[in-house]
Amino acid sequence: EVQLVESGGGLVQPGGSLRLSCVASGFSFSRYWMHWVRQAPGKGLEWVSRIDIDGTTTIYADSVKGRFTISRDNAKNTMYLQTNSLRAEDTAVYYCARGPPTLCFDYWGQGTLVTVSS
Amino acid sequence: QSVLTQPPSVSGAPGQRVTISCTGSSSNIGADYDVHWYQQLPGTAPKLLISGNSNRPSGVPDRFSGSKSGTSASLAITGLQAEDEADYYCQSYDSSLRAYVFGAGTKVTVL
Numbered sequence: 001e002v003q004l005v006e007s008g009g010g011l012v013q014p015g016g017s018l019r020l021s022c023v024a025s026g027f028s029f030s031r032y033w034m035h036w037v038r039q040a041p042g043k044g045l046e047w048v049s050r051i052d053i054d055g056t057t058t059i060y061a062d063s064v065k066g067r068f069t070i071s072r073d074n075a076k077n078t079m080y081l082q083t084n085s086l087r088a089e090d091t092a093v094y095y096c097a098r099g100p101p102t103l104c105f106d107y108w109g110q111g112t113l114v115t116v117s118s
Numbered sequence: 119q120s121v122l123t124q125p126p127s128v129s130g131a132p133g134q135r136v137t138i139s140c141t142g143s144s145s146n147i148g149a150d151y152d153v154h155w156y157q158q159l160p161g162t163a164p165k166l167l168i169s170g171n172s173n174r175p176s177g178v179p180d181r182f183s184g185s186k187s188g189t190s191a192s193l194a195i196t197g198l199q200a201e202d203e204a205d206y207y208c209q210s211y212d213s214s215l216r217a218y219v220f221g222a223g224t225k226v227t228v229l
Contacts, residue, residue, distance in 0.1 A: 035218070037164075044120065044207065044220060044221070044222045044223040045156070045158075045164065045207055045209075045220045045223070046220065047217060047218035047219070047220065050218070059216060059217070061217055062215075062217075095163055095164070102152060102154075102169055102170050103151065103152060103154075103210075103211045103218070104152070104154035104166060104169045104170070104209065105154075105156075105164075105166065105209070106166050106169065106175070107166075108163040108164055108165070109163065110163055111163055
């Protein structure tokens with residue numbers, strides 16, 4: 001069974017940083033692109049970032065470019081999102097999702113809440 | 119303003135058929151990128167409902183169907199059930215933005 005478990009969310013002040021983690025199990029992690037998708041309270045889904053199978057290629061939404069960094073450790077079946085210079089508008093539930101070649105998101109984690117507030 | 123346009127809400131009585139539209143442009147749906155649909159039940163993570171325009175993953179009831187034409191796509195739910203009350207999102211890829219894009223979501227209400 002495919003499982004994705006996020007952690008690392010919490011309350012942080014504006015300008016602060018958090019490192020989110022996503023631990024994968026039940027599939028060959030190193031064979032899949034992986035994504036972060038977020039959802040602000042009461043709002044829709046927003047794609048954040050994607051990393052390819054070996055971590056050499058990454059892409060970001062314009063809203064987080066230059067502030068967030070996605071990475072992965074295939075030996076640990078884990079993906080990360082380093083979030084810096086956080087703003088109030090970054091407050092959201094952050095989901096990790098598996099990305100098959102069809103450019104969809106076929107499995108999602110349960111999400112981790114990031115709250116940016118003073 | 120979302121790149122993909124969906125109606126904010128649709129409703130129907132149990133057993134009825136409802137459809138949700140998703141309109142894009144020449145840089146996403148019209149550029150031959152597939153459309154995917156997700157169902158998000160209250161308080162839960164999104165779940166892939168339709169992939170590649172019209173393919174149902176294992177376990178998704180055949181009451182759900184998808185189609186695509188030109189720069190638009192649609193999701194149909196036939197035989198509407200109370201458990202179908204949820205938010206539904208369409209998603210594609212945009213070559214101009216070099217980003218994955220979602221619609222703003224459609225809330226389905228079962229009357």
